[in-house]
C-alpha cells in the first residue's frame with residue numbers, strides 16, 4: 272500500500288523529484304499521453320485567449336486535430352456525482368506517470384503524490400502557526416515574486432493568491448452531509464445524478480467548498496478548468512479533495528451510491544506506458560482498491576456529526592429577476608411567498624435546530640477569472656456583510672463553460688446550494704429579526720478583473736416541509 276503524505280510533513284525529496292518530473296514531462300510533446308500538456312488537457316483544453324496564454328507554452332503546440340478529438344481530452348467531470356470518482360482516477364494515472372518518469376531518471380521507485388491540507392486551518396487543536404501555515408501554498412511552489420530556484424518547475428505565472436482566505440477551505444458543510452447524492456438536485460456531499468457531465472449543474476458540497484472556491488482563490492491557470500491542471504499545485508489540491516472523500520466515507524452512516532448507473536460508469540485514461548485503459552467507478556470507491564492510503568490528518572472521521580439528509584424542501588422566498596454581480600452591490604430583497612403559506616413554512620423551519628434552511632444561487636452565468644464570492648443574509652438597510660450574517664462562499668469555477676451551450680453543457684450556468692440553518696437560527700434570536708423581509712448580499716472577495724461578467728438567474732430560500 273502506498274501512503275500519500277501531507278506536503279507540510281514531508282521529510283524527503285518528494286517535491287524535488289516532483290519538480291524534476293514536471294520539467295521532464297513538459298519537454299514531451301503535447302500529443303504524447305504522458306506529457307505534462309496532454310495530462311492537463313485531459314481535464315480541459317481550449318484556445319480562447321485567456322486559456323491560450325498557458326497552452327501556447329506547450330511543447331509541440333498546436334496539438335494535432337486527431338489528439339484534440341481523440342475522446343481523451345476535456346473529460347473532467349464537474350457538477351455531477353462523477354466528480355469525485357473521475358478525479359480519483361485522474362490522479363491515480365497521473366501519479367503512475369510521474370512515478371515512472373522519476374524511476375526512469377534514476378529516482379526512488381515509489382514516488383507518491385502529496386496532499387495539501389489547507390483544512391488544517393480549522394483544526395483548533397493545532398498551533399496557531401500551523402493553522403496559518405496550512406493556508407499557504409507550500410513555499411517550494413514559489414511565490415508572487417517568482418519560482419523557488421530549487422523547485423523551479425513547481426511554479427506557474429499569474430497565481431493571484433498564495434495565501435488562501437480561511438473561509439474558502441471550510442470542510443464542515445461537506446463533511447456534515449449525510450448523503451452522497453440526492454436525485455432531486457438537493458444538497459448532497461458528492462453531487463447530483465447526471466450522465467457524463469463535463470460541466471453539469473448538480474454540484475455537491477465537497478466540489479463546491481473547498482474545491483471550487485480554492486480554485487478561484489488561487490486563480491490564474493487554477494481559476495479555469497481549461498487550464499487548471501497545468502498548475503503543479505492542482506494535483507496536491509485534488510489529492511486533498513480525494514482524501515476528504517475517504518474521510519467522509521469512514522464516518523458513521525455514510526455510504527457511496529449503490530446503483531449501477533454510478534458504479535458501472537466507465538472512463539478512459541492512459542497508463543504509465545501511455546497505453547489506453549478503462550476503469551469503472553466501482554474500481555475506485557475506496558483508495559485501498561487502488562493501492563494507496565492517506566496519512567491521518569484533520570478532519571478525522573470521528574470528529575464530525577451528521578446533518579440529517581434533506582427531505583422535501585419548499586421555497587419561502589426568491590428574487591424575481593436575474594441580476595448582475597459587481598464589486599459593490601446593494602442587498603437583494605427576496606420576494607416572500609404570500610401568507611398564509613409562508614407562515615406555515617417558516618413555522619416548520621422554526622421547529623428547532625433540526626430543521627434545515629437552504630439558500631440556492633441558480634443559473635449563474637458569465638465569463639472571466641472571477642474571485643470567490645461571499646454570501647450574507649440580513650434584513651437591515653444599513654447592514655454591511657459581517658461575521659454574524661455570513662453564510663458561506665462560492666467559487667464560479669468553470670463559469671464560462673457552464674454558460675455556453677455546447678455538446679458538453681446545456682449552457683444553463685452554475686448552481687449552488689448552501690446550508691444556512693446555523694446562521695438563520697442565530698439571526699432569529701435577534702430582537703429585530705424580521706422574517707418577512709430577508710435580503711441577500713453577494714460580495715466578491717477581491718476586485719474583479721475588468722473583463723469579468725457575472726449574472727445570477729435566481730436566489731431562493733428553501734425550508735424543510737414538516
Ligand SMILES: [Cu+2]
Nearest residue numbers: 482486499509
Ligand atoms: Cu479541481
